[in-house]
Amino acid sequence: MNAPLTLAHYMTLAGILFLIGIFGALTRRNISGILMSIELMFNAANINLAAFDRFLHPEGVTGQALALFVMTVAAAEIVVGLALLLAIYRGTDTVYAEDFNLLKG
Amino acid sequence: MIDQIVFYSLALLTVASALAVVLHRNTVHSSLFLGLSLAGVAGIYASLGADFLFGAQIMVYVSGIAVLVMFVVMLLGRASDLHLRQVNERWMAALLVCAVAAVGLFKVARLHAGTVVTAAAKPGTHDIGRLFLGEWLLPFELISLVLLAALLGAVFFTRTEKAS
Amino acid sequence: MNMLSLVTFAPLVGALIILCIPKEKVRAIQTVAFVFAGIALIASLAMLPGFSRGTHEMQFVERFSWIPSFGVQYYLGVDGLSYPLVLLTTFMCVIGLIGSLGIEHRVKEYFFWFLVLEVGMTGVFCALDLILFYVFWELTLVPMYFLIGVWGGPRKEFAAIKFFLYTLTGSVFMLLAILALYFASPAPHTFDMLELAKLTGGWDRHFQILVFLGLYFGMAIKIPAFPFHTWLPLAHVEAPTAISVILAAVLLKMGVYGLLRISYTLAPLGFQWFLPALIVIAVINIVYGALCAMAQTDMKKMVAYSSVNHMGYCLLGIAGMTTAGFTGAVFQMLTHGIITGALFLLVGVIYDRAHTRDVSAFGGLAVKLPVYAALMSLTCFASLGLPGLAGFIGEFLCFLGAFQTWKLAAAISVLGIIATAAFFLRMMQKVFLGKFNEKWADLPDMTARELISIAPLAVLTVLFGVYPKWPLDLMNKTIEHMLGK
């Protein structure tokens, strides 16, 4: 516990969060669950950005600014995603991903 | 010492609630845990000294997105969902994928095992503002366009058919 | 005056202007297309007096840094190898535009894509930077996809997709090879073809073989060399007439040009290594292409397979690795563009009237359509390599070059000449000669517009056959230099 915090700590945390996100995106049946998992992945990336900013380039704020962009994109993504989810739900009365196989050739 | 305690507890909070997000059977609970996890991330930002990011995280994510998700989930929720498995049959393979990816990610993380903070944290809001309205003005405007498009998209997809 | 940029990008300006014209104003759209394709043609012709026949150096060079961090340049220039092809491109595009006047639906998009296609094709022949080359190369793909897929025949979607995927697959391998070349150059890396060509001595054979194979895969699909030729008949049959013309006249040449300009100069050892296979492919292209053409009853498909056969002559000339063979290959590219372009236009003429291209549906048309029959016969004879017409010189030089190296293969390929004669003669017999088929009693002869589009090609066919000195003088020095003697 006494070892100083290093960049590796933050990266590990981000990695774990990212893996959880991947796992969720791959396994959740509910589309809203998938969307939430994707949000987790975005956050994992943001943690990394903020950490890089702090550890590697403390003189500027580029990393933070980039994280803000990511945040914006994530917001846009979730809004559209949820809107789609609603539309789909109205049309097909289901929220489970395996019920959609329009991609099947 | 304080730093370490803060970090580890925040990390624990974040990871645990993230796990709950992907594993919990009830989607509503999942969304609540999502809010918690995002709040944990906000704490991490604070511990990194990214004050503006911390604020944005709280405002956009915790109070915006997480709440939005919760509303939608509640809107779509059905009682019967609680009896269904919320994880599909692919979880084993997904775990394998994660394991493989983990190897790479942690390999990289280890490269920075020795990188420590070299300078004191300073407030960044001022700098970010200068950056956005100065050097990064074009991307900044573009991202606002993206937001606008997302807004229009959301309206388009959610409007009801009776208009026509 | 940046002549090459003018030649290359004038059509692009035209395309952008067309985008701004309302789609109802068909006449205005056509005028703009003609004006800008005409500018490109006139500009490319205007370079003729200034083009020095006495040097192999790149001429009309334009060079700017484009993406400095990767060493990508905007680097244009022409020599005796590419300049004739630039002329061919701008010329055939104008001819193709005349042939496109019959397009009636979605005119705006059609001419837009057509001009974009011209940009890509001209660019390929002018570019001296590999990335620039690749960009232009890919730029031809999308317009072609739409031109076939929207304005084509009954199976147009299938043909377009097949064309697109097939050629795209090829270009991916090409891109890999280009990147390999980039990283093989000493830091700072470069995509400059001429710089890279100077470095080939230092690369080992295995590397060159791999690079060559990657490049060859991309080129062979475009040429098209056996066994990657099967997209061609389908694409030709389904494409609208003018697009068939462009496809045969210019697009196929990009493959051969790439083989000479890039594969040969940048991976000479790989090229050497591949020669025995190349000659076999050339012979197969020639004999097998001619045989396949012989089995066709659809005139357009027959001409398409004859293209396979004719590109085989180009490959034969290249595989000879002699100056005569290279000269023949380049000359054959020119003449094949002109002759086969004319053939496709002529087939389009009869299809517009009769709505069939089946040879057995006709008969005795020479009585009813004497002008058409005469022009068709002229082009057929040119295509089968009758001396005095353009097809002969290129074909003969290809054989001449190949024969010095591959006697047996050249001898076998002569069979292809005979088969070519056989199917063209049979087609002419069935369509024009014999008893007149009364079904076509009210078929009109060629209109002025059709004549205008074909007459220049017919004139060039005769001119190049009788006096090939002009095009040959353009390329002699460059080709001598290419073989390094």
Next chain:
Amino acid sequence: MIEHAYLIPLIPFAASLIMMFGAKEDPHSPAPWIGIGAMAICLGMSLSILNAVAGGTVPLPYEHNWQWFSFAASIGGKSFLYDMPIGVLIDGPAALTLVVVTLVSLMVQIYSIAYMHEDARYKRYFAFVSFFTASMLGLVVSSNILVGFMSWELMGLSSYLLIGFWFEKDGPTEAQKKAFMTTKLGDSGLYLALLFIFAKVGSFQITQIHQFINQGYMTTTVATVIAIGILFGAMGKSAQFPLFIWLPDAMEGPTPGSALIHAATMVAAGIFVVARLYFVFLAAPDAMLAAAWIGCITAFMAAAMALVSYDIKRVLAFSTVSQLGFMMCALGVGGYTAGLFHLTTHAFFKALLFLGAGSVIHSVHTNDMRLMGGLSKKMPVTFLTMGAAILAIAGIPFTSGYYSKDMILANIYHANQPIFWIMLGTALMTAFYMSRLFILTFWGDDRDHEKHHHAHESPFLMTGPLVLLAFLALVSGFMLDRKGLVYSLLAKPTITAPQAPAAAEAHPAEAKPAEAHPAEAKPAEHAAVAVPVEHAAPATEAPAEAHAAAASHEGGEAEHHEGHLPHWLHLALPFLVLGSIGLAFFLYKGPKYAVADGLKANLAPVFRLLDRRWFLDDAFDLLVVLCDKVAALAFWIDANVVDRVFVDGWGLLMRIVAEVSNLLDALFVDRTVDGFGGLSLDLGVGLRALVKDGQVQEYLMYAAIAFSLAATLILTR
């Protein structure tokens, strides 16, 4: 005049263009006179050139070249810019052939004015004829073998146009295609020969090739291959076995056109090219022997077919083939002068025969000789002129055919005895079938009264040329033979290569003529001059003129003493010919010719064989069918194999990968069910999901797998 020789092909060519594009289609159009005028000018020029050449007032060979185009070439490791020359090369044979071609063409055109007067495509016919003649003249004067080949091919085109002139009917269209394809088949040999020549010599210029061989740079093997290629080309154009099948069908075209093809242009071209490149043959004794035998076989087979045919034009066509066989055979045994001499005389009498036959057909409107007979009273001029031609071709003494055929037989006699006896028999057959034709057509009583009644003598425009040609057919042999003119004019080229004597020793066939020709032995001094060099530099830099001005002059003098037939044979020959004519009289004199019919009944299989033309046509048809089959097969392969493999193959490959992974999955599941129970089942099901499709998360899974693998590989490197 000789410096303007390049105009000789150009004038008719221009006339042809003017007629084709400048005149309106009109049965009474004066356009043909343009062609006739042009040809008359050419004839005048040719005569003056011949006069100069025969008089020895110009140095021979006269050569003048212009640069045509140039291309980069490399021979034997040396690279240079080859300037393709285009120019004229006039020597004795060329000068003589020019006169023959222009004269016959002029006669044919004048004759055609009357013959074609009611045709709808009147001017087009004359344009074709002019073009045809122009291409032949181009071949004759050209100094460059590639230009010669181009004219040669253009001649193929013009024969195609002329044979299929009445293209509304199926017969001509088939015949024109057959003619073009068969000759094209032969041309491929010449094509390869040209390639080979350039690969060895580095030049297409005839004089330089000659010089190259003279200096001994070309080995016998190479020369043989080249010579065989040339021979193959000549076999196609000059209708030699087995490629003569096109010629009998070629008479589907207008009869005067046939006269042109058979006498002056097309078929003469093959012989002429062999003669022009004769030095290659001299360096290749094997090829000479092959030429001799091919000529012999051709002559015999064609003559045999002519014996049984009843179609007047077909008999003439077979006789052409047969006579061409004589020429080829003569060239093959070293009788250069004899072969070309016969080419000249044959041109006159064969043109006459065809024009005469045309006159007959014009009058009775049938080709079938069984429906003719007794026409002598109705058409006296045609009768007499045709009679003259038949005397000439049969070889009655002091007619032109007598001189030339006698010379050929003499040459063969000294070279190759087996061939000689076959050729002698063929010569007698010639006399027989030609008199048979004559008797059936003109002699005796009319068989078809209807046709006979309508028969009439042709107008003056048709009979005039007949009379002139008849005069030439009778006296041209005598004129040329007088004072050895033919030897000096048609002097055999020589080669001075060191190999030549060695080759002669190796091949008995060549050895005999070598003894018989003092001229061959003479050029030892040249041999001493020629320095053998292993791998020659291209001959381009070498001076062109120096070479064989001497050779052709000296050779001419010496060849005069060429061997003659043994005295008894020389005397017996006319009597044998007369006997064979008498036999024809005996068999066919009456209106019923019962004897001949009886013979036919007795020898039915032989007649059938000859009637079906030795089944060569059937073989050709079979070849065509075979080619079609092969083509269909190739296309089937293309559509069903190549396309499948290389387009659908990608899809298939993916399918296979999927199936394999499915299989592994199944194995994996089976094996682990016992060990790991439910866990492995889950894994198996998860893996199997890989091959189902349509699920968003499956695609996501693939992406994740790819990404994780890639990331891991890259990051942990």
